[in-house]
Amino acid sequence: MFPNRINFHISKLPLNLFCLQDAKICFADDTLPDGFNVSKGDMVAYQPYAMGRMKLIWGDDAEEFKPERWLDENGIFQKESPFKFTAFQAGPRICLGKEFAYRQMKIFSAVLLHFFEFKLSNEKAIINYRTMINLHMDGGLHVRILQRRGS
Numbered sequence: 001m002f003p004n005r006i007n008f009h010i011s012k013l014p015l016n017l018f019c020l021q022d023a024k025i026c027f028a029d030d031t032l033p034d035g036f037n038v039s040k041g042d043m044v045a046y047q048p049y050a051m052g053r054m055k056l057i058w059g060d061d062a063e064e065f066k067p068e069r070w071l072d073e074n075g076i077f078q079k080e081s082p083f084k085f086t087a088f089q090a091g092p093r094i095c096l097g098k099e100f101a102y103r104q105m106k107i108f109s110a111v112l113l114h115f116f117e118f119k120l121s122n123e124k125a126i127i128n129y130r131t132m133i134n135l136h137m138d139g140g141l142h143v144r145i146l147q148r149r150g151s
């Protein structure tokens with residue numbers, strides 16, 4: 001059903017925090033929860049990309065790829081506050097498709113990982129971001145995909 005081995009080029013892999021910046025315009029003068037005053041017409045933006053890498057929020061290892069930071073001592077996934085992990089925004093206008101998106105990503109990952117093994121084409125390549133409205137990988141991520149035995 002699947003080819004045994006294919007070379008694949010992921011050019012637009014959305015990374016962790018898709019959106020670099022999410023801006024809003026104030027409709028009226030207001031005071032933010034931390035006491036900061038904003039005026040009608042002001043633009044207020046939060047930056048999921050930057051927030052996802054801030055030591056103040058995530059600790060000294062903020063920039064390390066460390067999936068286990070999401071697990072408790074028993075290996076059970078622990079949700080973070082959406083005000084801390086802001087990829088889907090938070091509050092009353094939080095992304096309506098969040099659960100759907102997670103479900104889709106889990107199913108997609110489970111199916112792919114069941115059938116295939118993914119290896120970097122070049123283990124030593126330095127991978128950089130290409131900063132746009134969405135976060136792309138500069139030059140893409142070249143991987144080799146091998147069919148798992150028995151699948």
Ligand code: HEM
Pocket residue numbers: 018019022023086087088089092093094095096097098100101
């Ligand atoms: C990983 C995938 C996704 C990410 C990172 C994401 C992120 C976001 C963010 C940050 C917002 C807030 C935008 C703003 O108000 O400034 C938002 C809103 C929204 N998203 Fe998503 N989203 C994702 C997938 C989806 C999917 C799959 C759906 C629908 C099936 C969806 C439906 C919506 C809707 C309807 C809103 C507007 C909610 C409102 O304004 O009340 N999203 N999303």
